[in-house]
Amino acid sequence: MRARRMAIGAGKTAAVIAILVWSLFPIAFIVMSSFKPGQDIFSVPPKFVFEPTLRHYVNLWASWQTFFQGLLNSTVITAGATALAVVSSTFAGYVYSRNSSRFLDASVLFLIVVRLIPPIVVTLPLFPIVNALRINDTHFVLAVLYATFFVSLGTVLMRTFIDQIPRELDEAAKIDGAGRYAILRRVIVPLAAPGILAVAVFVVVFAWNEYLFAFIFTSTNAKTAPLVISEMIGSIDGVDWGVLFAASTVQLLPVLLFVVLMNRYLVAGLTAGATKG
Amino acid sequence: MPISNMTRRHFLGTAAAGAAVLAARPSLAASKTLNILSHRVHQTVLMPEGGEDLLAGWKKAQDADAVFTTFDSNPLQDRLFREAGLPQTDFGVGYIIDNRPTSDIARLFTPLDEFQARDPIEDFGDLAPGLVQGMTVDGKLIGIPVRHATGGLFYNEALLEEAGIGAPPKTLEELVEQAKKLTFTSRSGTPVVGMIMASDLAVFPVSVARAYGGDYITKDFKLLPNPEAMEKALTTLNDLFNAGALPRSYATTRNDDQVTWMQQGRAAFTMITYARYNQFNNPDQSQFPGRIKAVPFPGSEALPAGQMAGVTEAWGMTIPANFPDKELAWSYIKEVASKRVTLGMARNGNGPVRISTYADASFAEANPLAQVEAETLATARGAFPPFPEAARAQQIFLEEVQLAVIGRKPVKEAVEAMVTRITPLLPA
Numbered sequence: 001m002r003a004r005r006m007a008i009g010a011g012k013t014a015a016v017i018a019i020l021v022w023s024l025f026p027i028a029f030i031v032m033s034s035f036k037p038g039q040d041i042f043s044v045p046p047k048f049v050f051e052p053t054l055r056h057y058v059n060l061w062a063s064w065q066t067f068f069q070g071l072l073n074s075t076v077i078t079a080g081a082t083a084l085a086v087v088s089s090t091f092a093g094y095v096y097s098r099n100s101s102r103f104l105d106a107s108v109l110f111l112i113v114v115r116l117i118p119p120i121v122v123t124l125p126l127f128p129i130v131n132a133l134r135i136n137d138t139h140f141v142l143a144v145l146y147a148t149f150f151v152s153l154g155t156v157l158m159r160t161f162i163d164q165i166p167r168e169l170d171e172a173a174k175i176d177g178a179g180r181y182a183i184l185r186r187v188i189v190p191l192a193a194p195g196i197l198a199v200a201v202f203v204v205v206f207a208w209n210e211y212l213f214a215f216i217f218t219s220t221n222a223k224t225a226p227l228v229i230s231e232m233i234g235s236i237d238g239v240d241w242g243v244l245f246a247a248s249t250v251q252l253l254p255v256l257l258f259v260v261l262m263n264r265y266l267v268a269g270l271t272a273g274a275t276k277g
Numbered sequence: 278m279p280i281s282n283m284t285r286r287h288f289l290g291t292a293a294a295g296a297a298v299l300a301a302r303p304s305l306a307a308s309k310t311l312n313i314l315s316h317r318v319h320q321t322v323l324m325p326e327g328g329e330d331l332l333a334g335w336k337k338a339q340d341a342d343a344v345f346t347t348f349d350s351n352p353l354q355d356r357l358f359r360e361a362g363l364p365q366t367d368f369g370v371g372y373i374i375d376n377r378p379t380s381d382i383a384r385l386f387t388p389l390d391e392f393q394a395r396d397p398i399e400d401f402g403d404l405a406p407g408l409v410q411g412m413t414v415d416g417k418l419i420g421i422p423v424r425h426a427t428g429g430l431f432y433n434e435a436l437l438e439e440a441g442i443g444a445p446p447k448t449l450e451e452l453v454e455q456a457k458k459l460t461f462t463s464r465s466g467t468p469v470v471g472m473i474m475a476s477d478l479a480v481f482p483v484s485v486a487r488a489y490g491g492d493y494i495t496k497d498f499k500l501l502p503n504p505e506a507m508e509k510a511l512t513t514l515n516d517l518f519n520a521g522a523l524p525r526s527y528a529t530t531r532n533d534d535q536v537t538w539m540q541q542g543r544a545a546f547t548m549i550t551y552a553r554y555n556q557f558n559n560p561d562q563s564q565f566p567g568r569i570k571a572v573p574f575p576g577s578e579a580l581p582a583g584q585m586a587g588v589t590e591a592w593g594m595t596i597p598a599n600f601p602d603k604e605l606a607w608s609y610i611k612e613v614a615s616k617r618v619t620l621g622m623a624r625n626g627n628g629p630v631r632i633s634t635y636a637d638a639s640f641a642e643a644n645p646l647a648q649v650e651a652e653t654l655a656t657a658r659g660a661f662p663p664f665p666e667a668a669r670a671q672q673i674f675l676e677e678v679q680l681a682v683i684g685r686k687p688v689k690e691a692v693e694a695m696v697t698r699i700t701p702l703l704p705a
Contacts, residue, residue, distance in 0.1 A: 039561070220344060231317055234351075238536060238553055238556035
């Protein structure tokens with residue numbers, strides 16, 4: 001019996017290690033390669049012990065200023081999209097949580113269906129419209145698009161969170177003279193903060209890494225970092241892998257850090273409404 | 278002010294001010310702006326970091342600025358065609374690859390014959406005629422060639438020496454023999470394959486077919502004009518694969534693998550554009566700096582001398598038909614196509630489209646492959662002509678090639694399947 005328990009324990013440990021290696025290896029490879037001398041990046045057999053160099057980061061700074069401009073654009077767009085999505089989702093989630101009608105119930109289904117449509121289907125017809133409105137290549141258009149793409153999921157998540165907040169608190173606030181906006185701001189938002197952060201994490205990760213919308217709707221002024229990285233990969237005069245890995249590391253770190261810091265809220269977001277009572 | 282003391286009004290004020298700063302555009306010194314849609318390499322050869330701005334004269338003369346929007350090749354073509362399909366575009370010049378403009382696509386761009394007649398490009402006849410022809414669709418000149426990428430056979434001189442081979446191959450048969458001999462474990466302990474080729478590009482099987490006097494699709498849309506030559510090509514590649522002289526991972530080998538394998542000494546030969554020379558020999562990346570050299574891809578012994586046609590791909594500059602200020606766009610094209618700028622770009626690593634550039638002593642001195650490249654370019658042509666279903670046809674072609682090379686399908690059957698499956702995709 002003890003041996004069986006030990007075997008199961010060992011199996012679980014092995015599975016966890018395998019999953020960790022599987023998920024962390026690509027990240028470790030990218031980060032390590034960004035510090036390796038160029039000749040050693042793809043050497044056979046691979047070199048795990050090497051003299052680290054910052055040369056690729058220096059070259060990245062010297063040759064790809066557009067990448068850093070792209071990072072700045074990504075930051076602005078991600079911040080804008082997150083703010084928009086969080087505010088809209090919170091308002092909408094509150095309405096869905098505290099109100100009920102045939103129309104609202106049906107529209108929840110619509111929110112889910114919208115998520116099933118492949119983004120490319122929506123994107124291409126939007127191109128001439130965005131051009132006609134002269135908002136192509138602006139931070140605004142991407143922030144709005146990213147927020148729009150995530151409002152449906154955000155709303156469903158926020159509704160689930162707000163559902164868990166007792167209605168009695170709303171009623172107590174109402175008796176004290178609070179209006180709907182005051183209830184939302186002073187009662188609901190503070191208690192639903194973990195949900196808001198969970199939505200923010202989803203939007204940040206999506207907006208920071210998104211390629212398709214950025215490719216279609218930007219040119220120069222609002223070009224994001226993933227677009228510049230794709231140019232590095234597709235360089236017709238040869239890929240400088242060291243520089244590419246340095247750029248990938250720089251692109252990866254902020255979002256990785258953010259997700260690690262917000263990890264518990266992300267888990268809360270994923271499990272919201274999983275249990276009752 | 279501590280963040281904890283920040284009021285909503287402060288926050289909103291700061292956010293609004295930030296948005297205003299972002300929304301503001303710096304005032305431009307020039308009175309006009311020409312937006313150009315290109316690959317980054319087109320920009321860097323004109324305006325290299327820390328080097329001479331080859332457009333400085335044009336900018337001053339036109340009182341204009343050139344703003345480049347850059348993408349990788351395929352996304353760039355996609356974006357260019359979408360922009361040119363709008364009622365109006367802000368992009369005055371778009372760079373196009375010569376195997377893309379079908380009749381429908383060509384209609385999106387301004388025919389340049391009239392501009393050339395009225396305000397001609399300097400010594401137009403000096404532009405490689407084959408490249409100009411590639412930019413001519415339905416008798417109309419829709420683009421001016423600006424860059425070519427012509428393929429040759431690269432070899433690792435150090436590995437050849439190690440295997441006791443004194444000179445690179447002069448015929449395809451010699452290449453096969455040397456590739457087999459070079460499938461060994463080198464003195465450094467690295468397992469070496471004789472040859473590495475990307476399996477997702479038509480360039481390689483087409484080159485081998487041409488070495489036997491065949492082709493894939495000719496300019497007048499004849500599919501496999503010499504099927505026996507294609508059979509010989511696939512048999513040769515299958516033979517190399519069976520001998521281990523092509524990697525076991527052939528079916529998943531990509532362009533960048535060719536570069537890294539050559540740089541690491543894992544492959545002795547490869548076929549790729551001459552523009553990769555610097556990358557192969559870059560001491561920061563390569564284990565064999567200065568030892569990776571190139572020759573034109575050799576023809577078979579049976580092929581008459583001078584008949585081997587290499588594979589080239591060219592870029593041209595177009596003016597979208599929906600761009601209003603066509604005179605400004607043409608002035609840019611004229612400048613970039615001039616002898617001075619063509620030579621300047623070539624010195625910065627661009628494949629020159631003017632024959633006179635190769636004759637320039639300073640260029641030949643600085644570019645070890647200038648003569649080899651000029652020799653290949655003299656007879657080189659595209660891997661296939663543009664037509665609406667070209668991408669699908671290439672997909673099918675490569676699928677059949679791969680099956681034959683790795684031995685999953687008899688060569689004869691693969692060639693027959695190419696004919697059956699690709700014929701319906703060709704223009705009527």
